[in-house]
Amino acid sequence: MGIEKISDDGDGKLEYLYPPHLLQNLDFNKSPAIFKPKISAVQPGEDWMVVRPLQKSDYDKGFLQLLGQLTNVGNVTRKQFDDRFNQMKQSGGYYVTVIEDKRISKIIGAATLTIEQKFIHNCSLRGRLEDVVVNDTYRGKQLGKLIVVTVSLLAQELGCYKMSLDCKDKLIKFYETLGYKLEAGNSNAMNMRTLL
Numbered sequence: 574m575g576i577e578k579i580s581d582d583g584d585g586k587l588e589y590l591y592p593p594h595l596l597q598n599l600d601f602n603k604s605p606a607i608f609k610p611k612i613s614a615v616q617p618g619e620d621w622m623v624v625r626p627l628q629k630s631d632y633d634k635g636f637l638q639l640l641g642q643l644t645n646v647g648n649v650t651r652k653q654f655d656d657r658f659n660q661m662k663q664s665g666g667y668y669v670t671v672i673e674d675k676r677i678s679k680i681i682g683a684a685t686l687t688i689e690q691k692f693i694h695n696c697s698l699r700g701r702l703e704d705v706v707v708n709d710t711y712r713g714k715q716l717g718k719l720i721v722v723t724v725s726l727l728a729q730e731l732g733c734y735k736m737s738l739d740c741k742d743k744l745i746k747f748y749e750t751l752g753y754k755l756e757a758g759n760s761n762a763m764n765m766r767t768l769l
């Protein structure tokens with residue numbers, strides 16, 4: 574099945590957050606990740622699986638419930654979801670990418686690339702990998718690798734000079750196999766939390 578063509582249903586529910594053709598030519602040979610068997614964004618290994626940008630209709634396909642396996646999502650209404658989708662699309666720089674199981678119309682994997690525009694390094698772009706999650710009943714089947722490599726290659730394709738992430742210690746190995754490195758003296762994540 575691979576990547577779907579742009580289509581719309583009139584009320585915009587099938588509208589993509591970003592152009593799906595951006596996922597079409599990613600060169601998985603550029604990634605150090607080892608896939609056994611070989612899979613990619615266009616050929617995810619099963620004809621019922623598709624890797625694509627987020628759509629508004631993913632509200633009904635369990636996208637938020639999937640994010641609930643990563644962290645607290647809250648009770649996001651359809652209006653809130655649509656508004657946030659529109660804001661992300663308008664401002665640009667948000668590449669929320671999902672894996673759908675077409676047999677049951679459910680989102681089973683997701684990862685987000687956000688792109689920061691910089692003045693430094695000659696007005697460069699920096700990518701951040703956020704909100705990576707695979708549905709727990711589909712884990713251990715390379716989908717985590719697939720979605721992370723997809724958005725990491727997308728970042729390269731879009732011209733990011735660097736891609737960064739924050740993760741728990743136990744996932745360091747997972748990300749190292751995908752090309753991420755702990756840089757000596759420069760690998761601390763710090764947060765200031767505001768109670769809302």
Ligand SMILES: CC(=O)SCCNC(=O)CCNC(=O)[C@H](O)C(C)(C)COP(=O)(O)OP(=O)(O)OC[C@H]1O[C@@H](n2cnc3c(N)ncnc32)[C@H](O)[C@@H]1OP(=O)(O)O
Binds near residue numbers: 702706716741747
């Ligand atoms: C930047 C961020 O967003 S960090 C947040 C990451 N997300 C989460 O923690 C949410 C809950 N966890 C998940 O959704 C999943 O476990 C993921 C996304 C981390 C991994 O998804 P999976 O589909 O299971 O990964 P996949 O099958 O591609 O596994 C790849 C390799 O990483 C290893 N791995 C996967 N998850 C873990 C883990 N939690 N701890 C240690 N190793 C792991 C696997 O053993 C596998 O190794 P192998 O290639 O040697 O067999």
